[in-house]
Amino acid sequence: MEHPENTQKEKASDDSEWRIDLLRNTIDEIDEKLVRLINERLEVALEIGRAKAQKGAQVLDSAREYRVLKRVEDLNNGPISKDALHQVFKQIMAASREIQKPHRVAYLGPEATFTHIAAMKHFGRTVSFVSQPSIRDAFNEVEKGSCHYGVVPVENSIEGAINHTLDMFFESELKICAEKYQTISHDLLSKTGTLNDIRKIYSHQQGFAKCRSWLQKYLPEVALEECGSTASALQKTLQTPDAAAIASNEAAHLYDLNVVASRIEDAVRNTTRFLIIGRDDVPRTGRDKTSVMFVTPHVPGALFEVLKPMADYSVNMVKLESRPTKHENWSYFFFVDIEGHIEDSNVKETVEKMREICLYMKFLGSYPRAIEG
């Protein structure tokens, strides 16, 4: 005779299976509605695209996208997290842009670098991303029109400014259309996702340097093989079941790998700020940043005089950076980020006053202020 406890367990398991099937039917019904609604939304976006094409307006409207994200965030009562909701809507809006007009985005490569990750997070995955060998190439691709936007790093919270990017703004007519903060953190990724399976680790030399203590503590016997890029470390890991790669968490999705361990770097995590460069004038959102570059006259107190209008018009400066002009010894370009949009009267007045005092001044763009993290 069968043990009564066993029959009870079997019955409970049958019940659960039946319940899961039922709930999955409900999910299928919801998915049907979602697909219909997403396509309905895309039809409307297509109409907007036609209207934009008629009046010669650009496809991407960062200010509108910001407002859409803010609105759905305010509507949300959970359980979906704010981040997950943002990701869903960013993908939907990327699909809208794609059917309005497919975009190409140049980024400082190679593939799977943090610039690539930041670009994908900003634009969504449906855009075509074109890897570039240098910051100059990323600017050039957008300037000659083969890409709509470029994504380049501009500063790191620990290592400071990325000088190549700042210097390019002197030569280039491109503007800053948006900014994106990306946490720089390393994960260990493998096919199985299990620490005990790992016999070899592939990484770019920087990955090994940044994660030395963790590797020594948890995988002291494992062979380390340096690769020319994170992309090649990931490719090799895909082909080697007992290997792992050091890369960003997002690279796990990109290469269909599993996370063995997260945040394995020795030092505190740092953040890089990336700029989205293009030709657009971005409308005001009410939560913006404006960037300008200038050269002051060579007289005592000149920098003080140039910055004074900010105090006079109550404008908050959030960054000041300097770079040699390379035309004359000890002469500098200053880069300033201030809060507000060039259409805000106090920002406009400030920039105009500054322009009167400066030897050279260039407006680099007003764009929505990004949230760190």
Ligand SMILES: O=C(O)C(=O)C[C@]1(C(=O)O)C=C[C@@H](O)C=C1
């Ligand atoms: O509102 C627009 O301008 C649209 O084209 C629609 C939409 C969206 O999907 O919500 C798509 C692209 C724009 O960047 C902004 C918003």
